[in-house]
Amino acid sequence: MSPIYLDHAATTPVRPEVLEAMLPYYKETFGNPSSLHSFGRESRIAISRSRDSIARQLVCSPAELLFTGGGTESDNTALFGAAEQYGTNRKHIITSQVEHQAVLHACEQLERKGYEVTYIPVDESGQIRLEELIAAIRPDTFLISIMYGNNEVGTLQPIREIGMTARERGIVFHVDAVQALGLMPLDLSDLPVDLMSFTAHKIYGPKGVGALYVSKRTTIAPLLVGGSQERKRRAGTENVAGIAGFAKAVEIAVREQESNFQHVSRLRAQMIEILRSELGNDGFIVNGHATERLPHILNVSFPGADTETMLMSLDLEGIAAASGSACTSGSLELSHVLRAMRLPEEVKRSAIRFSFGFSQNIEQIRAAAIKVATISRRIRNSL
Template sequence: MTRQIYMDNAATTPIKKEVLDAMMPYFTEKFGNASSVYRVGRESKKALDESREKVAKSIGAKPKEIYFTGGGSEADNWAIKGVAFANRNKGNHIITSKIEHPAVLNTCEYLEKEGFEVTYLDVDEYGLINLDELKNSIKDETILITIMFANNEIGTIQPVKEIGEIAHQKGIYFHTDAVQAIGNVAINVEELNIDMLSLSAHKIYGPKGVGALYIRQGVKVHPYMHGGAQEKSRRAGTENIPGIVGLGKAIELATNNLEEHNSKLLKLRNKLINDVMSKIDYVRLNGHPEKRLPGNVNFSFEFIEGEALLLSLDMVGIAGSSGSACSSGSLDPSHVLMAIGLPHEIAHGSLRLSLGDFNNEEDIDYVVENLGIIVNRLRQMSPLYEKVRGNA
């Protein structure tokens, strides 16, 4: 049987046993509706409150500032639309970047159709925004700045604290999509000047379909869903107690184990980068060399197509990706790689390998060995590669 190596942890992670064990009772004997007043309902309500406390503690927030959602995309939608419509009387201008997750970019495009103006900031070759450009983009009508904490494709970490400072100096709300950063970067919303923060469980070894939005007390935001009084009447619907318990346990494990997790991933990441760059020609590392997530590696290989590379890797049991899992069905080159200045032909040959807690050095060796073989084989079918070799 072909060995199976999973290196797409930025897309999703497996549920850890401790997380699943914490969730299981709430599917069976503790199945109550948290809005019910009898014992089985109170058990669910207690679990809901405990999970809210765990999420709040993990980012330095107050429990009453945490609202559970159906995932990171919902949290992004709520933060951006909620602030936009609640503060329309103050202004209609929003600032974001060109490398945001589709959950942010598509939401901003929707708001443009609703009469809002959106500025999309450029990034440099490493994927970092320019703080001076951010300052110069602010108008009297600016009501929201939404910049992701860390990029899901190239792993670059933005200067979040400085962005928050700029926003607050101008009385503007600052939202950050921290779906990739949670469990990989120490986060304190007070110290980092964050007004709203989106996170998701399935990126940190928790269940899919559950996330959270931090909303700083006092931020004016419209409810996302109308109905019952759940989540302080801001997000109606019966709470997904098993999922929320899973999120609470997952984020507790992730933040309590942050230093050990990062130390391991940094060692593996650096080995992977060094081995690939030293053994394969015509390869580029995308993203910032230092200001990046500990488990993120993004390469561009010249003279090959990323889709052929992914399929070939899958045949030898290696799971990677070419970019965002939410847009992997698209044949267009990554908007992130285009934004950092890569030409189409190089952007098409990209590979993201994102490491996790269950990877080890043997996995790295297996991937590097097979990657070298596959890249060489695919290049043999490229007339352009043969021409370059002939001129070398």
């Protein structure tokens, strides 16, 4: 069996059209965008065109888009920038227990600086309860940061309702939309969001480039200083080729959003169907919300077959998948998302994340699912 890549939530291959859009800025148009000569002007024009293009797709002003080095920098810029700008007299932040580490670790660092953070719990599907978030709001709350869709289990959060609550109370609202871009409708002229993070490499663009939406009603302090780039909000010579590739990737992703949504939904459903026919309803457990979820992520537990053994066996068979775990100092750490969902121990310790992409077909997923079921049975029978 040819290798099958089922880890699109981690990163995606660069589309040929995206690479083609990038190549001129590695060769002919290589000037520094800050230079005043014609070489610099050409690069500067490329950045402006890319910003205009992405702004059209996201329905916002080009001036509201800040280019970054990726999703982590966008999240960090949002949290640290908002804290420095709005956290002088107000010191309280609200986030959830299932955020990406780029948000959680930033919050931990802000706590060390004297800020107070409330980590809202989630239910067993991974979704927060809006009433608990509202109850956590204090007079000194200046920032709420909640992700659009979870990168491990795919659960969507009630972003519009949270945004309306934040806006009514004059609280800055940040959303990590890294996994949502290209699959969920994002109209920034309509969503009550102040800050939103994106990255290119989740939508078949290059690694090392992302963006932060900063609404006109919001001001943030820069994370990086030392230059006047990005309206003095992010110092450093811009990644011109990466930005051009990002713009092309966003253009394609938004144009093909509906068809891609339907395609990866079919792939996900096919894998569940095969697993059910091979293992029965008791042989696996699907984690996350049943309906309010991203279409390309499937988190499955195989009780009796631990995650590490499953992943190693899948890799040997040419199937690339992931877990909700992170390797820290050589030890396998249990997913903070699954812990927050308070799932049974055997469910948490046997979870695998499969994530799908536009270039895959039903036959590949069927073959992969049969192999997954076979490996799961073999591991359980060996105990």
